[in-house]
Each structure stands twice: as structure tokens, then as C-alpha cells.
Amino acid sequence: MxxxxxxxxxxxxxxxxxxxxxxxxxxxxxxxxxxxxEPLVSLLTFNLGDEWFALLLDQVKLVSRLLEVAPVPGTSRYVLGVINYKSTIYPLIDIHELLSLESQMPTRASRFVIINHNQYAFAILVDSMTEVKEVRERELEGQIRSNKDISHYIHSELSLNERLLGLLNLDAILHTVAEVD
Known part of the structure; x- marks a missing residue:
């Protein structure tokens, strides 16, 4: 038996x-x-125009409704200004411009996402949040099939709920923002 x-x-x-x-x-x-x-990874998913993206949830400090943006003269063209959240100042990166996407007028669905990456904290403005989703770690190792112009800003791509999501490469984003005059 x-x-x-x-x-x-x-x-x-x-x-x-x-x-x-x-x-x-x-x-x-x-x-x-x-x-x-198999290890699971939590992703925060959002859209920028018609494109869908994700961040590792452990890199997200918080998500906020719209705040006043203070412009800062002489900064990179990718920096929209700064936001003040609970007495902490965060640079606001124009992720639409960086990814060559058409900028959208902020709506009630728009959100600031404050990100902690390595020793840097900054914010991006997203058109809307979709969900927090857990995926298997190996799913984040997919090849990049999207626009070649922005592929270095995408760590990997994965299909989720019949959408192709690009996991943002924060190192590449910060590098570009820092080097542009």
C-alpha cells in the first residue's frame, strides 16, 4: 500500500x-x-496615459492625493518642482516626460507616489492607481518588448490581468534626472 x-x-x-x-x-x-x-513580490500598479506600470511595493513610502507643487528654477527638465508632505520636501519627477508619454492634466484620480529608493526619496505623479498585486518573483524577469526609447527605464515587463506592465527601473530614472542640466 x-x-x-x-x-x-x-x-x-x-x-x-x-x-x-x-x-x-x-x-x-x-x-x-x-x-x-516560491517568493512573492508585491507590486503597486498604476497608469500613465494608456500605458501601465508598476513599482515594487517595498519602494513606495506613500500614495497621496494631489498637493501643491512649488517650482524650483534651474532644475532638470524632468523635475516639475517639489512637494511638501508633512514637513518633508520631495522633488517631483515628471515621469511622463521622462518616458516620452503625453502629459495629462491631473484629475481626481491622479496621485503622488512618494518613493524611497536606496538613500533617495522623491515623488512621481501618476494618472491613476489600479491595485496592489502579488506576483511570483520569477515573473519579474521577463524580457522587455516595449518602446526601445524607454526600455532602459523598464526593469522588466509582465502580463497581469491582460495588461502588459512595465516595472520601473528606479536606478535608470534617477541617473537620467541627475545628469540632465
């Missing part, structure tokens, strides 16, 4: 088909256990 999970026993398979089915069930069970133990 074979022993299954929880100490239950079942009769030995009698036919070749039963043996094949038992082997398939064992492999499927082992694969499912492996899948269940």
Missing part, C-alpha cells in the same frame, strides 16, 4: 494507467509545493 499525505493509505495501482496517473499526481503535487514556496 502507498502512503499519502496525512497518513492515509490507498491501494497499490493495479493497471499501467493507474500507475501513470499516480506518478502524474505525485509530480503535480511536488510542482505545486514548489510553486507555493
Amino acid at each position: 502507498s502512503e499519502f499525505q496525512f497518513g492515509l493509505t490507498a491501494p497499490e495501482p493495479q493497471s499501467e494507467a493507474e500507475r501513470l496517473m499516480l506518478g502524474l499526481q505525485k509530480r503535480t503535487s511536488a510542482f505545486q509545493n514548489e510553486q507555493d514556496q
